Amino acid sequence: MHHLSQEHSKSSHWIATWTASTQPLWGEELPFPNNMAALSGQQTVALRLRVSLGGKRLRLLFSNEYGTQPLILGPVSVALGSNTQKHQTLLFSAQPQAVIAAGKTLLSDPLELDIPDLASLFVRFYLPQRCPVSSFHWDTRRTVTLLPGNQTLVEHVDSCTGTEITALPVLGAAWVETSTNRSVVAVIGDSLVDGNGVSIDSDQRWTDHLAKHLVPHGVAVVNAGQSGSRLRQNGIGISAKIRFERDVLNVPGIRLGILQVGLNDLGWPGTPLEPDTAPPSAAVLITAYQDLIAQAHAKHIPLVGLTLTPFKGAFGGSPFDAFFTPEKEAIRQALNTWMRSSQEFDALIDLDTLLRDPQDPQRLRAALDVGDHLHPHNHGNQLIAESISIKTLLSLLQRSEITA
Known part of the structure; x- marks a missing residue:
């Protein structure tokens, strides 16, 4: 440099x-x-x-x-x-x-x-x-x-x-040189961060909308999503565990991380990708979340979590219809309960509550579903961004700058 x-x-x-x-x-x-x-x-x-x-x-x-x-x-x-x-x-x-x-x-x-x-x-x-x-x-x-x-x-x-x-x-x-009072939020996750379900070239990912909300406050939002990514293991992309340092902790200007990942850890086992593998337990995944939280806190970076979204019916009728099973749903519920009750993340964005069908809470709300019962479309992504408390994020950013 x-x-x-x-x-x-x-x-x-x-x-x-x-x-x-x-x-x-x-x-x-x-x-x-x-x-x-x-x-x-x-x-x-x-x-x-x-x-x-x-x-x-x-x-x-x-x-x-x-x-x-x-x-x-x-x-x-x-x-x-x-x-x-x-x-x-x-x-x-x-x-x-x-x-x-x-x-x-x-x-x-x-x-x-x-x-x-x-x-x-x-x-x-x-x-x-x-x-x-x-x-x-x-x-x-x-x-x-x-x-x-x-x-x-x-x-x-x-x-x-x-x-x-x-x-x-x-x-x-892409990096820019800017004033020292401007900082970065890095969002790491799977296809829900990467934007699967959003129209090509539309800039309608929820992270794109979040950037519009935070830029007036001098805060950039960078997207480190990888479709298919998991929390613990590589496969379609690199696990969040492996790339967390590169994609969050070492990002120039980083002051806050947002973590959305885990559903593929449950979904891929038992499908043609991993036909003979059982899904990891809630305890194993919780330990992995806790490890990333600890890594972030060691560098004085607050970490915001997101609950795992409903996925009943995902890939239904395809060779991947075992992506959802009642056993996997039980693990998802256990993980979301832990996220809501433990308060180990510095803040929580409850996507499960936001996106689920009130009549069938294991399913994505039909009005927000791009059609695969897994990913929200453009309007669903906008709704995610609008649900996020900018006041909470700015408070965490201020805390990060004080302790850094």
Whole structure:
């Protein structure tokens, strides 16, 4: 990182304003397509992302964390507000391209760019190699366009020549330099955080709405959801236990964590993913929650929990209809009872009560159901954000700043 003058560093710092939690690419070992087959190399990856807080300078973080060989990253460019605006080139140690070592990440040099809060940032980066990319984010809820050749600085890109996917290779985060009184909330979880059920390119995830509520208070919200993620074990994505340090504790500017995970720990056992595995007990999962709470508190970061949502009927009629069983429902109820009664989380967002059907509390309310009996749609996500007490979050943030 470039050294800032002592005077400059007192008035500003770097914070994360957008993240896409990186995970290892899978092959045929999982029954879900990785949505990366069209990435063949010698292509420009183009997407729009929405920042949370703005700033005066920008850095982008690229990942080869799960690669086994170096990854060449070609030119990278960004434009603010509109894809038709002139793109500016980001550099790496003053060079227009870089090599990301296997198992590592790489941060760009700072780029002078006056970015407003909640602005759209159009990013393009060129991947010249034909070797496979191993680090990606599966479920971006965003259109990612693969364009032939290096089109990072092409003024008028013909998107018809590209291939659209919804997975994102290599790009892991955007940082901005902003005033020191601005901070970050990191939300880690599974598909309910990642936005499964929300319209593509809509910015309607509940974390997107939460960002709108917190940005006026100088607080960014970054999304570290991974669809399919579990609390304790890897599988479709990396477990919250493994990535908690990277995706929450070490996020630049972090002052508060929000944890939503655990339903996949119950759901996947007994399905084609793990046909011979029994679900973990409530006691085992509670211990895992307590471990993450302790890790956060050791760094003076409050941690907010979310109760596990109703899931009766999830994947019904499919090979995965054993995702829900009465035994698993009993464990979910035990976990929610513990969350409500123990007060071990610094605050609790009771999604179970908010989203359940009053006539059948084991089910997601039909009016909020995207159709899979597991995920809420756009309006359901908006309802989640509106249910969260901004006053409570601001109080926890203030406490964190005092004790940090």
